[in-house]
Amino acid sequence: MGVIFKYLLLFLILFLPASIYASSGEVLIVFSGEELGSLEPCGCFEGQIGGISRRGALIDSLRKQKKTVIPVSLGDLPKGFGRQQEIKTEMLCRAMDEMGYVAHNLGEKDLEIGLPLMSYLSQAYKVKFLSGNVEFADQLPLERNQFLVKECSGAARPCKIAFIGIVSKSLISEHFSDGVNVHDPVEALRPLVKDLRGSVDLIVLLSHAPLEESIEIAKLFPEIALIITGHGIDEPEDAVTYLNNTLIVTAGTKGKHLGVVTYSMDKAGLTRKSVSLMPLGHAQKDSPGMASLLKEYQQMLIDEDLLGKTVQEPLQDGASYVGSASCGICHKAVYLHWLKTRHGAAYNTLVAMGQQFDPECIACHTTGYGYVSGFLSEKENKYLIDVGCESCHGAGSLHIANVNDTAYKHRSAGEGRCVTCHDSEHSVKFKFDEYWEKIKHPEEILKKLN
């Protein structure tokens, strides 16, 4: 009997907490936002955080704990304009669908990228678009809701959670507001909150606005229990704010973190238990589904030949790029030295990762990309692969044509040029003095040419 009791006790210790956890009904409101076109860490250095693959795996792991997981998005999927940003925005929408996101609030960058894309995404994907204070011209259909109510079961009684979305007027540029009419968020919220407060257990506001503005909203609407907000806040853990009963949190930027607010669900309704902002570091596993999506993204860049469609700006001095081998005709020792540096193999590092068709990566692994006569593709101008002489010293055609004229001497390389690529987003260990030693080439004494 004693033995049976011991085993029963052991069973209860091992398994009861888990079953109580599940049956007590925990609801996790999971949030992300301001991806700004970030699908995955680019791989420039170890230790980069973020990415849909890690996010997908983390959300999966939360679901496997038999918790009710409700992922929502604050807004701003793209960071700018153009076809690559459009593809990224669509990929992020597909990722949200696969991760089971219920709502995506429209941020100003979602509005700016263009109505045709958002019209398509709103109709093609399951994730519901939220926009409580924006009206759109009737030119193209854009499916969106002012709010969304989700019902959670699994506890003594089902609970209802309302999600409302707004965007700050302060973020809307008048030059991009054609066909878009943005109302005062506070005025838009008044009737919505009034209608919802008696009929749901929890009101969550996705407030695409500066933190200060969201705090003011929290003061005016104490019925809102959770405000997911922030704009341009890189470190979300610093911005957690409590205002009476309202919790105000931000997801950070570039998809580096995943926020989770946990509620327990019982007869009395929903009670907030905890908030955590998890950096998506390398210890986090990758989601196979998201990894496959990322491969598809790279394939789309190839299929659509985005590199070939690059808009090239003219160089201000009218020079053109000639390639490092041309420089090497006279500067042989320098050229041979460069070949042995990592600058001389920069393109191959992209090839090894399958990212050589990504315009955002290629700019810092080739020479002159984005300028007339600069790198466009390996097929078009292979002589401009890698970070060549002209990446630091400027386009060399005028120097070659006027080789004895000091007015056309190549420009000196310096730190200002380095940091355009070696920024702390992509080159966290960069120290100019140390890195300079790695690429500094030997001095040469050249004779004047006749």
Place this chain on the structure above:
Amino acid sequence: MKELKIYLISTVFAVGFGFSDLAIAGEGDTTNVVDKVEKLAEKPKISFEKQVYDFGKIFGGDVVTYKFKFQNAGKGELIINSVKTSCGCTAALVSKDKLLSNESGEIDVKFNPGKFVGKVSKTVTVNSNDPETPTYKLTISGVIIEEVVVNPRRINFGTSRKGDSVTKTLEIKPLTGLNIQVTKVESPSPYLTISKDKDGADDSSVYQITFNKYDYIGNYNGMIFVYTTGARQERVDVPFSGEAIGDLTFYPEAVSFGTIKQKLESKRTVIINLVNSDVKIEKVEVHPDFIKHALSDLNKKSKRLEIILGDNRPLGKITGGIKIYTTSSVQPVISIPINGEVKE
């Protein structure tokens, strides 16, 4: 005297470690208490001269550097575990990561605003073994200004019907007091007409930018160049973009299945919006034959075209296309390429 020493030790210990720890330390633990107190007294303490640095106003492209000076004001060795910055535009280096008592060090912060303009505030987080303040926040803030301000920075012509002309204004405002002149505003695009509208207040000028004569359907983009006599901004680039639409719009412009396994079914969606409600879709053709399709009404203005790659497709590259035949005279046939690769 001995009693007083123990009392003092006990008091310090109670403050540092909490009363419960003291309560379990009996008379026989006096040596341990002394050890602990000595360790407590040896703790490091990070102390900065200044926590916030306001660099005032700088021009875009100028790099700001500032050294935050700090000292180990404690007795124990201070170890700087990490120094993190809040954005890629800011770099921070610590002069030394291990400091003995009273030793001083510097966090060399470098802020490169790049193309950023306006108010900016960035943080540097210093993590150390200081038990009281393991995380210390430093802030660098200021305003990035330009010699020449263009408004807007990018011209969005929005969505317009094919053949329509669209006009936007571009305001160019040099910084007052520098006597900077705008010498030329031009664009290599044949579809732009640029004319000076008026001189505004404060040396500013306003230009009318008209996009016209574009007889195509689809996205367009390009660049406007503003040339000035400014030393820092001889040329200001203003990108422009927009989309000309016909009787129908469709998205995406290309259907990509990526790399997919042979046995898995895969679907893609094309949304067709009927801008001209009189236009009808007559038929849809998709090739190769193993790609199926299904057209359905989404709402009054839109149709959903599902492109379905069934499980009977062959291995290898998929190169196909969709042809949508309509009653539109402007867009009688819409062609959408299909790409992908099937692997085992």
